[in-house]
Amino acid sequence: MMDWTDTYCRAFHRVLAPSALLYTEMVHANAVIHGDRSKLLAMDPSEHPVALQLGGSDPDLLAQASRISAEWGFDEINLNCGCPSDRVQAGRFGACLMREPALVADCVAAMKQAVGSSARPDVPVTVKCRLGVDDDDDFEQFLGFIDSVAEAGCGTFVVHARNAWLKGLSPKENREVPPLRYDWAYRLKSLRPQLAILVNGGIAAVGAAVDHLVHVDGVMLGRAAYHDPYVLHRLDARLTGTPERPREALLRDYLPYVRAQLERGVPLKHITRHILGLFLGERGGRAFRQVLSEGAHRPGAGLDLIEAALGCTRADALRRSA
Known part of the structure; x- marks a missing residue:
């Protein structure tokens, strides 16, 4: 790997x-x-x-x-x-x-x-x-x-x-x-x-x-x-033997680590490339990947981009289930 x-x-x-x-x-x-x-x-x-x-x-x-x-x-x-x-x-x-x-x-x-x-x-x-x-x-x-x-x-x-x-x-x-x-x-x-x-x-x-x-x-x-x-x-x-947790809940547990890395000067793109598949096969998964792929390389990209990706994922899932 x-x-x-x-x-x-x-x-x-x-x-x-x-x-x-x-x-x-x-x-x-x-x-x-x-x-x-x-x-x-x-x-x-x-x-x-x-x-x-x-x-x-x-x-x-x-x-x-x-x-x-x-x-x-x-x-x-x-x-x-x-x-x-x-x-x-x-x-x-x-x-x-x-x-x-x-x-x-x-x-x-x-x-x-x-x-x-x-x-x-x-x-x-x-x-x-x-x-x-x-x-x-x-x-x-x-x-x-x-x-x-x-x-x-x-x-x-x-x-x-x-x-x-x-x-x-x-x-x-x-x-x-x-x-x-x-x-x-x-x-x-x-x-x-x-x-x-x-x-x-x-x-x-x-x-x-x-x-x-x-x-x-x-x-x-x-x-x-x-x-x-x-x-x-x-x-x-x-x-x-533990319960499965929702994808968004797991990602939110990762965000404090992401915040700490951003504060150290690590570009967001180095981190988000590893989470692109989290919603694979789920409604809204494509929107999640698209938002992160298009925005993570931009200067100043931060946690708000991940929140935007999650928001698009939820919105897309709601539209498809309506």
């Missing part, structure tokens, strides 16, 4: 899902070490618990970045072995690491050692992976990857339950074309019950997510939760 799940997005998702573990966008280890941490690792206290996802394949660099990230306050450090983009492949990280289990094991071992010697030694190191790359179709090979990395100290795997095609498919196509094989994640959990297995990929509905939890320990929602964020709230409410 590079360029998507930034701190403004995560603060909004926390309002929607108080009990969820939130993940950052992927950040390369080099950027954590040498970049502007105040931007790359920006995190509001309201976001906790939140995991930082790292990219990279150099054990020493990943170790340094993991120690920094743990001491920065993140609640989990996750190594990405699933992203198929050309940029990631050129840097020898992401999904191409599925064919280098020994290297991934070395990375995890170094990350765990670094975190263990930090000020927060209990922060877990986890891995997000695919089932394989290109035409890999051998469950035992996938299991071997998991076992190698688990032996290095990783106890939690987020499994995007499809292969990654490194040539011939775009990142978007890689999320849609390779067939989903949730049964591999289920089988992994049955064979390695001591590991925490979370499933990811193609999960867009509350019922589907709940069904997966019969077989695995957790589910990860990505773009579905971004484009239709209310599904994240509905799932959180379902799993915690």
Whole structure:
């Protein structure tokens, strides 16, 4: 979710899902070490618990970045072995690491050692992976990857339950074309019950997510939760047994945070881009998106624009129901 799940997005998702573990966008280890941490690792206290996802394949660099990230306050450090983009492949990280289990094991071992010697030694190191790359179709090979990395100290795997095609498919196509094989994640959990297995990929509905939890320990929602964020709230409410709340009430709970960011000089457009889908499929949802999309980039745009968007949403809904 590079360029998507930034701190403004995560603060909004926390309002929607108080009990969820939130993940950052992927950040390369080099950027954590040498970049502007105040931007790359920006995190509001309201976001906790939140995991930082790292990219990279150099054990020493990943170790340094993991120690920094743990001491920065993140609640989990996750190594990405699933992203198929050309940029990631050129840097020898992401999904191409599925064919280098020994290297991934070395990375995890170094990350765990670094975190263990930090000020927060209990922060877990986890891995997000695919089932394989290109035409890999051998469950035992996938299991071997998991076992190698688990032996290095990783106890939690987020499994995007499809292969990654490194040539011939775009990142978007890689999320849609390779067939989903949730049964591999289920089988992994049955064979390695001591590991925490979370499933990811193609999960867009509350019922589907709940069904997966019969077989695995957790589910990860990505773009579905971004484009239709209310599904994240509905799932959180379902799993915690709490009542669902109206969309407008949730947005109003987010407004004090928005106000604080505006007072810090953050342009409204950086925040409102993450809430455009809140009324997806609802009467007035198009008016909500239109008002925010057209006005948020203008100088001086503030909370009154969000109020105007809500007002248009209510008015449009009333007209359509009349």
